[in-house]
Amino acid sequence: MQRDEQRDAPAMPEHPEHLTRRVRELQQENEALHTRVHRLSSERQRLETRMSDLARLYTASTRLRESRTDSELVATFEEILKDLLGSESFAVFELEPDASALSWLGGMGVDSTLPRRIPLGEGPLSFVVQEGRIWVSEPLPTENLAPRACIPLRLGSQVLGVIAIFQLLPHKPSFEAADHVLFELLETQGGMALHCARCPTGGEPLTRGS
Structure with missing residues (x-):
């Protein structure tokens, strides 16, 4: 009988020290x-x-693969640079056969201000042609006609032309990491597209704007 009374007796409350320790453990678990939730959320955002x-x-x-003429190619560059990069001020130049100058192929936002032919010498455009490497201005230029980035249009190691980017849209103050990946794609795929617009079947180049 005494044993049954002991079983039925209410449990004694935990010691305050035990409660404090348990609260601390729960706080740590929380x-x-x-x-962990924050880390998973950040990882999901990175994946997205x-x-x-x-x-x-x-x-x-x-x-770029679908562009077949100069006009189509320039229109494609315009779509990519405006929609994906966030620029409405750029120019596309083609390297002349003797590699002495760049000639105007098309552009946006600078049509009436840039010369249609730029002799090679000094400056970022010449650097890109001579080195065959992407150039990005550091620090950012203060003049509207000073390029912020120049991208060579290459076929292998041969530079066929250059894209000069002058201004970004107001909501985008600077280039982002993904933009540099886009530059690399333009460098190779844009160069191939320009080559195909010139020699679509390995024969005579297409007439400009045809």
Whole structure:
């Protein structure tokens, strides 16, 4: 009988020290859970950004492969630079056969201000042609006609032309990491597209604007 009374007796409350320790443990578990949720959320955001970047690169590559004439190619560059990069001020130049100058192929926002032929010498355009490498201005230029980036249009190691980017849209103060990947795509795929616009079947180049 005495044993039954002991079983039925209410449990004694935990010692305050035990409660304090348990509360501390729960707080630590809660903090660890919040940290894990934040880490998973950041990882998901990185994956979504990566997927978005891959999608826009695929779109740009597809557009370039479908361009067959100068007018189509310039229109494609305009779509890519405006929609994917965030620029409405750029120019596309083609390297002349003797590699002495760049000749105007098309552009946007600078049509009436840039010369139609630029002899090679000094400056970022000449650097890009001579070195065959992407050039980005550091620090940012203060003049409207000073390029912020120049991208060679290459076929292998041969530079066929240059894209000069002058201004970005107001909501985009600077280039982002994904933009540099887009530059690399323009460098190779844009160069191939320019080559195909000249010699689509390995024969005579297309007439400009045809």
